[in-house]
Amino acid sequence: MSKQSKRREALLYHAKPKPGKIQVVPTKKYATQRDLSLAYSPGVAEPCLEIAKDVENVYKYTAKGNLVAVISNGTAVLGLGNIGPEASKPVMEGKGLLFKIFADIDVFDIEVGTENVDSFIETVKNIAPTFGGINLEDIKAPEAFEIERRLKEELDIPVMHDDQHGTAIISAAALLNALSIVNKKIEKVKIVISGAGAAAVSCTRLYKAFGAKTENIVMLDSKGVIRKDRETLSEEKQEFATARKIDTLDESMKNADVFVGLSIADIVTPKMLKSMAKDPIVFAMANPDPEIAYDLAVSARKDIIMATGRSDHPNQVNNVLGFPFIFRGALDVRATKINEAMKMAAVKALAELAKEPVPEQVNIAYGETKLLFGKDYIIPKPFDPRLIATVPPAVAKAAMESGVATAPIKDWDKYVDELYERMGSDNKIVRLLVNRAKINPKRVVFAEADHLDVLKAAQIVFEEGIGIPVLLGRKEVILELMEQIEFNEDLEIIDPKSDEATETLNRYAEMFWKSRRRSGVTLYDAQKLMRERNYYASMMLNEGDVDAMISGYSRSYPSVVRPVLETIGKYDGVSKVATTNLMLTKRGPLFISDTSINIDPTAKELAKIAQMTNYTMKMFGLEPVIAMISYANFGSSKDPHATKVQEAVALLHKSNPDMILDGELQTDFALNPEMLQKKFPFSKLAGRKVNALIFPNLDSANSNYKLLKELNNVESIGPIMLGMRKPVHILQLGASVEEIVNMAAVAVVDAQQKEKRIREQPKRQ
Numbered sequence: 001m002s003k004q005s006k007r008r009e010a011l012l013y014h015a016k017p018k019p020g021k022i023q024v025v026p027t028k029k030y031a032t033q034r035d036l037s038l039a040y041s042p043g044v045a046e047p048c049l050e051i052a053k054d055v056e057n058v059y060k061y062t063a064k065g066n067l068v069a070v071i072s073n074g075t076a077v078l079g080l081g082n083i084g085p086e087a088s089k090p091v092m093e094g095k096g097l098l099f100k101i102f103a104d105i106d107v108f109d110i111e112v113g114t115e116n117v118d119s120f121i122e123t124v125k126n127i128a129p130t131f132g133g134i135n136l137e138d139i140k141a142p143e144a145f146e147i148e149r150r151l152k153e154e155l156d157i158p159v160m161h162d163d164q165h166g167t168a169i170i171s172a173a174a175l176l177n178a179l180s181i182v183n184k185k186i187e188k189v190k191i192v193i194s195g196a197g198a199a200a201v202s203c204t205r206l207y208k209a210f211g212a213k214t215e216n217i218v219m220l221d222s223k224g225v226i227r228k229d230r231e232t233l234s235e236e237k238q239e240f241a242t243a244r245k246i247d248t249l250d251e252s253m254k255n256a257d258v259f260v261g262l263s264i265a266d267i268v269t270p271k272m273l274k275s276m277a278k279d280p281i282v283f284a285m286a287n288p289d290p291e292i293a294y295d296l297a298v299s300a301r302k303d304i305i306m307a308t309g310r311s312d313h314p315n316q317v318n319n320v321l322g323f324p325f326i327f328r329g330a331l332d333v334r335a336t337k338i339n340e341a342m343k344m345a346a347v348k349a350l351a352e353l354a355k356e357p358v359p360e361q362v363n364i365a366y367g368e369t370k371l372l373f374g375k376d377y378i379i380p381k382p383f384d385p386r387l388i389a390t391v392p393p394a395v396a397k398a399a400m401e402s403g404v405a406t407a408p409i410k411d412w413d414k415y416v417d418e419l420y421e422r423m424g425s426d427n428k429i430v431r432l433l434v435n436r437a438k439i440n441p442k443r444v445v446f447a448e449a450d451h452l453d454v455l456k457a458a459q460i461v462f463e464e465g466i467g468i469p470v471l472l473g474r475k476e477v478i479l480e481l482m483e484q485i486e487f488n489e490d491l492e493i494i495d496p497k498s499d500e501a502t503e504t505l506n507r508y509a510e511m512f513w514k515s516r517r518r519s520g521v522t523l524y525d526a527q528k529l530m531r532e533r534n535y536y537a538s539m540m541l542n543e544g545d546v547d548a549m550i551s552g553y554s555r556s557y558p559s560v561v562r563p564v565l566e567t568i569g570k571y572d573g574v575s576k577v578a579t580t581n582l583m584l585t586k587r588g589p590l591f592i593s594d595t596s597i598n599i600d601p602t603a604k605e606l607a608k609i610a611q612m613t614n615y616t617m618k619m620f621g622l623e624p625v626i627a628m629i630s631y632a633n634f635g636s637s638k639d640p641h642a643t644k645v646q647e648a649v650a651l652l653h654k655s656n657p658d659m660i661l662d663g664e665l666q667t668d669f670a671l672n673p674e675m676l677q678k679k680f681p682f683s684k685l686a687g688r689k690v691n692a693l694i695f696p697n698l699d700s701a702n703s704n705y706k707l708l709k710e711l712n713n714v715e716s717i718g719p720i721m722l723g724m725r726k727p728v729h730i731l732q733l734g735a736s737v738e739e740i741v742n743m744a745a746v747a748v749v750d751a752q753q754k755e756k757r758i759r760e761q762p763k764r765q
């Protein structure tokens with residue numbers, strides 16, 4: 001993607017559909033007059049009075065305990081400099097988003113219109129009663145030091161300047177790990193620090209706490225090396241002034257073991273890197289552009305350990321890995337401070353986590369085959385689901401041991417469960433799917449590429465590396481739309497009705513005729529049918545000219561299912577295809593089957609639907625826990641509708657004893673593990689979190705998934721076809737661009753799995 005399109009995409013992302021990145025969402029019911037009389041006057045007076053009696057009750061009755069203020073005055077915004085409070089707001093909203101998605105912490109971002117230290121401190125102190133913690137952000141040095149010091153002294157809630165300590169914690173963890181890889185001792189290494197601002201000073205102090213020696217450190221600011229004999233140095237700069245008679249970065253880098261950049265973009269050259277000692281460690285952390293570009297650095301030295309603050313290269317050393325988890329731990333024990341012990345605990349937890357085997361889910365999320373502790377993986381990745389269960393408990397324990405926790409945790413296992421529970425998993429599954437697709441992108445034919453939304457989706461699929469689109473439809477329309485959306489790639493475009501397609505069309509027609517001539521199809525019929533996009537696209541897939549197919553955006557479901565079934569057909573052993581919908585609910589992913597095809601399946605067919613759903617869930621990397629739904633529970637009704645489900649369960653328990661499946665069950669029991677455990681402790685599902693519901697008929701499955709979608713605003717992926725011989729997936733009429741992209745990712749992963757199955761077949765025989 002060009003720089004210009006990236007810029008446009010970033011602006012559009014921030015502007016649409018609603019300006020900005022965060023909003024306030026009520027957490028209590030507000031539907032009735034009764035609800036409002038509790039939420040507001042007169043009911044609201046009761047908690048007010050309780051808090052007035054004892055101020056600690058504010059944690060009991062308000063959101064304070066989970067609310068952090070992200071506060072800036074815009075004087076050192078990333079590496080963009082002093083761009084003012086309003087211009088800093090996108091970054092502060094971004095921090096709010098990260099706090100929420102990584103640690104379920106709510107944020108108000110507050111941009112303060114003053115550069116005066118006293119007035120800034122006064123503002124923060126005055127608003128502090130609202131918050132459980134204060135995260136100071138992008139405030140320039142030296143003011144940042146005084147602001148943080150005084151606020152820590154004067155407030156009894158945790159205050160942390162993220163650019164100082166968040167960065168120090170992450171980079172210290174990364175540095176300790178990098179040094180262990182190259183077998184160097186922190187006490188011995190020569191370190192160059194570019195930058196002498198908030199981040200640089202605090203990072204260097206922490207490295208010293210871990211053993212780095214002042215005499216081995218050279219720090220530079222915008223004027224060059226900070227020498228002892230330089231005039232008018234700030235207190236912080238004096239702390240790191242060197243006695244060496246050098247002035248430039250060039251000179252400082254000679255034989256240095258470590259370079260830490262917390263300054264500005266592009267000030268380090270390959271020549272400087274070449275002058276460093278063997279196995280140099282280079283953390284170029286200026287944002288958004290590092291002190292030296294990643295590719296330039298790694299091509300300058302083979303033995304380098306290279307990190308940047310960015311997410312698009314290995315080793316992202318960025319405070320995003322710190323602030324959400326550090327505040328989570330601090331808030332959960334209601335710490336009065338974030339102290340040295342808590343910071344050291346966070347460093348150790350992060351450094352150790354990087355050495356643990358990486359869960360497959362993380363490999364998939366980052367499109368990696370296998371992340372392994374080493375030069376390209378010195379620090380955990382932000383989307384690592386283990387972070388939430390590792391860093392906050394370490395921080396909370398340190399707070400308790402160092403005496404700053406006012407609400408100590410007693411049951412650590414329960415706390416870890418709560419942390420996992422907080423994170424839910426609504427979006428993760430989509431990320432996993434997309435990243436799994438990216439590992440081995442496949443050729444996907446979009447059978448309706450002459451529709452704007454389908455084409456837009458194809459563009460995203462191509463640009464994200466999810467798949468290689470083949471665009472099918474009216475060529476002149478496709479070309480015109482491509483120009484409109486600046487989709488200038490040289491992709492294959494096929495118009496089945498054009499002369500160019502005649503030869504292939506005739507070949508497909510003949511193949512189709514041969515397979516259906518005993519079902520009343522003539523060669524002429526076949527040639528006519530092939531001019532219809534879904535027959536043509538299906539034959540492309542059937543003949544291996546593409547790996548997967550997406551259609552259905554502009555046609556009714558049955559009108560697409562028919563050509564697909566007539567050409568591609570079902571997987572061996574499948575008598576009827578079915579569909580499942582993946583619902584991205586707040587309690588996690590939930591599959592619902594069969595949502596689109598079988599009106600009233602028999603017990604045997606229902607069992608098959610469950611088996612196929614089980615297979616597809618594994619494709620998503622999930623461990624299936626399946627409930628067979630009815631209006632009755634375990635034999636409570638002898639009505640044939642209920643006994644049909646019972647029979648399906650009995651069949652499956654016999655044929656697939658390893659499947660975690662049971663029923664028949666009512667939906668509320670299926671979705672409530674505690675109720676299930678209490679009433680039906682004998683069930684295979686007792687104590688487990690059900691993630692798939694197989695409904696007894698189409699009426700119930702279809703209505704339920706649509707109810708969830710419409711009433712609870714639950715996003716859905718699907719209907720995903722089950723039981724087709726090849727990866728073909730049919731969209732809902734008028735699906736959104738996002739839904740089409742997700743389905744394309746499903747199709748690519750399906751193609752990968754089917755390819756794997758074919759590859760493994762001879763081995764099984």
Ligand SMILES: NC(=O)C1=CN([C@@H]2O[C@H](COP(=O)(O)OP(=O)(O)OC[C@H]3O[C@@H](n4cnc5c(N)ncnc54)[C@H](OP(=O)(O)O)[C@@H]3O)[C@@H](O)[C@H]2O)C=CC1
Nearest residue numbers: 076078079141196197198199221222263286287309318319
């Ligand atoms: N990856 C991460 O997680 C983080 C990265 N950063 C990055 O670190 C940088 C600094 O942030 P922060 O400390 O908050 O900002 P500050 O404004 O507090 O500090 C900036 C420092 O950079 C120095 N500087 C400017 N130009 C040069 C130069 N040519 N050579 C050497 N030093 C120079 C300044 O020198 P002087 O003192 O003379 O003005 C100042 O000391 C930014 O790019 C920011 O994005 C910050 C926090 C986290």
Ligand SMILES: CC(=O)C(=O)O
Nearest residue numbers: 077078079163287319
């Ligand atoms: C990451 C960050 O906080 C910064 O660059 O300022």
Ligand SMILES: [Mg+2]
Nearest residue numbers: 078137138163
């Ligand atoms: Mg910052």
